[in-house]
Amino acid sequence: xxxxxxxxTPVPAPDAPHDAATTPPSPADVRRFARNRQGEIDSAATxxxxxxxxxxxxxxxxxxxxxxxxxxxxxxxxxxxxxAGAPVPRPTPSWxxxxxxxxxxxxxxxxxxxxxxxxxxxxxxxxxxxxxxxHTSLPADERSHRRLLxxxxxxxxxxxxxxxxxxxxxLEGRHRAVGGNALRAAVLGANDGLVSNLSLVMGVAGxxxxxxxxxxxxxxxxxxxxxxxxxxxxxxxxxxxxLNERQIEIEREELAAAPQEEAExxxxxxRAKGIPAEEATALATRIVGDSGTALDTLAREELxxxxxxxxxxxxxxxxxxxxxxxxxxxxxxxxxxxxxxxxAIVVSVAASAAALFxxxxxxxxxxxxxxxxxxxRQLLFGLGAAAxxxxxxxxxxxxxxx
Numbered sequence: 043x044x045x046x047x048x049x050x051t052p053v054p055a056p057d058a059p060h061d062a063a064t065t066p067p068s069p070a071d072v073r074r075f076a077r078n079r080q081g082e083i084d085s086a087a088t089x090x091x092x093x094x095x096x097x098x099x100x101x102x103x104x105x106x107x108x109x110x111x112x113x114x115x116x117x118x119x120x121x122x123x124x125x126a127g128a129p130v131p132r133p134t135p136s137w138x139x140x141x142x143x144x145x146x147x148x149x150x151x152x153x154x155x156x157x158x159x160x161x162x163x164x165x166x167x168x169x170x171x172x173x174x175x176x177h178t179s180l181p182a183d184e185r186s187h188r189r190l191l192x193x194x195x196x197x198x199x200x201x202x203x204x205x206x207x208x209x210x211x212x213l214e215g216r217h218r219a220v221g222g223n224a225l226r227a228a229v230l231g232a233n234d235g236l237v238s239n240l241s242l243v244m245g246v247a248g249x250x251x252x253x254x255x256x257x258x259x260x261x262x263x264x265x266x267x268x269x270x271x272x273x274x275x276x277x278x279x280x281x282x283x284x285l286n287e288r289q290i291e292i293e294r295e296e297l298a299a300a301p302q303e304e305a306e307x308x309x310x311x312x313r314a315k316g317i318p319a320e321e322a323t324a325l326a327t328r329i330v331g332d333s334g335t336a337l338d339t340l341a342r343e344e345l346x347x348x349x350x351x352x353x354x355x356x357x358x359x360x361x362x363x364x365x366x367x368x369x370x371x372x373x374x375x376x377x378x379x380x381x382x383x384x385x386a387i388v389v390s391v392a393a394s395a396a397a398l399f400x401x402x403x404x405x406x407x408x409x410x411x412x413x414x415x416x417x418x419r420q421l422l423f424g425l426g427a428a429a430x431x432x433x434x435x436x437x438x439x440x441x442x443x444x
Contacts (some may be wrong), residue, residue: 067126079119084139086112088170091143092151099314141383162188229404237424240394241264243374244428248435253382260375268367272328276360373397
């Protein structure tokens, strides 16, 4: 892994032995070189502006080093342009970079961090696929920058200011506040099941189907929807786990190949969190030197991944999603186990209406709005969807009967 430090040569010379460009660059290649150079000029100007705006000298130094690395990247693409005989204009930040700098001056660095992170992510993937930069340190440098910015964003998001250098405990534990997210997922999962199955049952009821048909339709909708939700959740979590495993494996390889660079990058992350330079360097060196904890710490601090969990259990997420959807979906179906005809439809709608209001009331835990307002809104939307499908079913039923 790379670290944006002056002592490291970030890119090889254009005529390096591993240069993939064996034929003269085309006009399209030259335009690509120019775009890459402009992007690096913009990044450098932005980081240097953030360095001048930052009151914390440690964070200012981090931004300054990031800007220096981007300047070297720009020089790499300038060499490519000159080798191709293309003119190299004076380095000037684009209007987009100037706008970002103006926003940062007005609202602070945090207002543009997410934009910078997205840009570093694009550069990482783009440079890894370009023959001129594929075997250089450019992709790793951009990945390093992204991780540093994520660390900065995380600290600013939690406290609005740097972490006290002496309070290392704040860096050790990652307290996951999942209670609110889990409750929100439960409410929304049950709501999905309720609204979708109520709409399905009412659409079939509109076509004047028999009670047995409505029961079978409702149960089929429950199983189909719950299985679909569970499969989608399983795929999402499993894909995330596999990606995390791959990132940790890359981290393992980089730790074995360049432990000093890993220590330097980890020190920069700690400095970005507000720890003084000497203390950050000593802490990072001690961590990287301990083979038992180095990979675990690097995964947590640089990647934001808990190696013990890797994003959670895919099966647990799938089962939870299945159950939550089924809880909501069974409500409009229950009356058809015991009743038939219009009475079953009325009871189904009434039970679903009550559940919709309760779900709307539960949502106020997150929105802070009034219970009556949220409950009535949820009731209106849910019954509106059911009325729409009932009307469509009615039209279809009449057309078939006629």
